[in-house]
Amino acid sequence: MEKISCKIKRFNGSEAWYQEYEVPYEKGKTILWLLTTIREEQDPTLNFTSACRHAICGSCAVRINGNAFLACNTPLDEVIETFDTMTLTFEPLQNFEVVKDLVIVWEPKMEKMKKVKPWLEPTANGSKETGFLQTEEEFHQIAAPTDCILCGVCASECNQLTVNQDGYLEPFILNRAYRFAVDSRDGSPEEHLRPVLENELWKCLHCMQCVSKCPKSIPLTDEIAYLRSETMKMGEMNNQGAKHAYAFHDDVKKKGRLNETMLPIKTDGLVHTAMTKVPFALRMIKKGKINPFHFPKEVEGIAGVRALYEYAKEVKD
Amino acid sequence: MKYAFFPGCTLESAAEELMISTKKVASALGIELIELNGWTCCGASHIQDVDDFLATSINARNIALAEELGVDKLLTVCNTCTLMLRTSKLKMDKNEKLNTKVNTGLNNIGLEYKGTVEVTHLLWALIEDYGLENLKKTVRVPLKGLKVANFYGCHILMPPNIMGFENHMNPRSMELVAEALGAECVDFDQRLGCCGFHAVFPAQKEVMNMTGINCLSPKDAGADCIVTPCPLCQMQLDAYQPDAQKGFNEDITMPILHLPQLIGLALGFSPEELAINRHVVDAIPALSKGFLPV
Known part of the structure; x- marks a missing residue:
């Protein structure tokens, strides 16, 4: 009979090791079935968390062959097909403290989440008596972000968090801030947006891991773009991220293309650029990679491009 | 074989070598690249932070320019350009209301987005259109003994609903091409890593750390060089490597x-x-x- 070979990362509080198990393959099962089978039939000391088995409680996320999955709604056959192997390596989620085996600690993350005030700050346009009514469209704004089940998959895969766990916010925390900032019943979106900005919002790398692996398909990267956009509307323009984004925006309007020579100066200012980017610029020039005297000419049809900018502004207003 | 060609800003300035090599290689393979007249920057994953509708519009314009050439596909050699163009295309094709709104703006300037052109990357085109068997036939100097580390870069793989050429968790395209050229592919931890380029200004410290890790991982695996389908990954890993080195005691040198x-x-x-x-x-x-003669 065909077997699935599982290598599971174990941890007893002080030591970590990989332990191997073999499970007879069965068609049409889930990853959670595989883990449960090992615990029930081979090793009662194996620790992992799970509860609802219906992708609602969010407690069973693990990493398999270097990628995070929600165990209960991931078909085993799909994983075997994806990695084209019957050998699966299980590890706890990344970017979380591990308690034992595949079990991670959530409390510090929940404490961190409080920074973005993940609760509704009611508007004045409602009361206990009259309620806080929403239109269908307003409801749809919060439909996707409220699908979050706090499984931790996004945080595990976030490349910024991997190198910056103290400063950066987990994507599920950004999602929570978004969920309240866009809620028509919330009267103080700035209360959610400001802490997001202050906690390194602009350090998102655009790596697309969170949005690609979220088991609920929440459009996390679109939400991050919205959060950035809103902070700029609040007047928070004096930071590298906002200046960098506007450098692209303005260059396309001006010439159609990016002026890479001027980009660092527009983002960091002349003084900071002179202090930090000179060696970089010199080595680029020396190798002939960048020509400091290359200034993009206006592209053919630039008037049309500018008309699109005007049009975008009109339809927004 | 004929494609509309979208070079992207980096090929015009900071990675002219890629413009040179792309044109030479395409010509040697018998692939005709027709550069779009009047293409603009794709937004490089930044313009949507200022105005999402505008980001969709400028790329719908880029695609509309390709449609006017009467070709089937618009080809790029940059992961992020590919993602930005495909993001706009997906929105235009799936969202009728948005399509009408964007097209009204395009009609004002004498253009129309019809949705007739696919957006592809050279890597995909070589496998899907040119064919690996044909590629093998063109090899004159098999890259025997060259150990390459394929660094995919995020935007050629993800998000899968927009990119979707292959499984983003276990892609093979780079290995297939490198092996067709006779090179040996090295497996390494950071094969699907992120180069960090898009946040190199606001997250300089973190991105330099990532650059060091991205160079050390293939080095430890015995690779001679990294190969990437993206000029932004290339610039991050190559041009910033001396800066990244400062944060590491061990030598991170990796071509x-x-x-x-x-x-x-x-x-x-x-x-x-x-x-x-x-x-x-x-x-x-x-x-x-x-493999090169010394």
Whole structure:
């Protein structure tokens, strides 16, 4: 009979090791079935968390062959097909403290989440008596972000968090801030947006891991773009991220293309650029990679491009 | 074979060597690239932070320019350009209301987005259209003994609903092409890592750390060089490598090639003809160790 070979990362509080198990393959099962089978039939000391088995409680996320999955709604056959192997390596989620085996600690993350005030700050346009009514469209704004089940998959895969766990916010925390900032019943979106900005919002790398692996398909990267956009509307323009984004925006309007020579100066200012980017610029020039005297000419049809900018502004207003 | 060609800003300034190598390789393979007249920057994953509708509009314009050429596909050699163009295309094709709104703006300037052109990347086109068997037939100098580390870059894989050429958790395209050229592929932890380029300004410290990790991982696995299908990954890993080195005690030196340069070597072009000598980290010694005559 065909077997699935599982290598599971174990941890007893002080030591970590990989332990191997073999499970007879069965068609049409889930990853959670595989883990449960090992615990029930081979090793009662194996620790992992799970509860609802219906992708609602969010407690069973693990990493398999270097990628995070929600165990209960991931078909085993799909994983075997994806990695084209019957050998699966299980590890706890990344970017979380591990308690034992595949079990991670959530409390510090929940404490961190409080920074973005993940609760509704009611508007004045409602009361206990009259309620806080929403239109269908307003409801749809919060439909996707409220699908979050706090499984931790996004945080595990976030490349910024991997190198910056103290400063950066987990994507599920950004999602929570978004969920309240866009809620028509919330009267103080700035209360959610400001802490997001202050906690390194602009350090998102655009790596697309969170949005690609979220088991609920929440459009996390679109939400991050919205959060950035809103902070700029609040007047928070004096930071590298906002200046960098506007450098692209303005260059396309001006010439159609990016002026890479001027980009660092527009983002960091002349003084900071002179202090930090000179060696970089010199080595680029020396190798002939960048020509400091290359200034993009206006592209053919630039008037049309500018008309699109005007049009975008009109339809927004 | 004929494609509309979207070079992207980096090929015009900071990665001219990629423009040179792409054109040489395409011509040697018999692929005709027609550069779009009046293309604009794709937004590079930044303009949507200012105005999402505008980001969709400028790329719908880029695609509309390709449609006017009467070709089937618009080809890029940059992961992020591919993602930005495909993001706009998906929105235009799936969202009728948005399509009408964007097209009204395009009609005002005498253009129309019809949805007739696919957006592809050279890597995909080689596998899907050109064919690996045909590619093998063009190899004049098999890259025997060259150990390459394929660094995919995020935006050629994810998000899968927009990119979707292959499984983003276990892609094979780069290995298939490199093996067709006779090179040996090295497996390494950071194969699907992120180069960090898009946040190199606001997250300089973190991105330099990532650059060091991205260079050390293939080095430890015994690779001679990294190959990437993205000029932004190339620039991050190559041009910032001396800055990243400052944060590491061990030597992180790792030459970084663009995909068309690797192909060009197998087609018999010299490193100089492919402008490999323009990279900040000298790749030529590593290449000489492998298949090139010293």
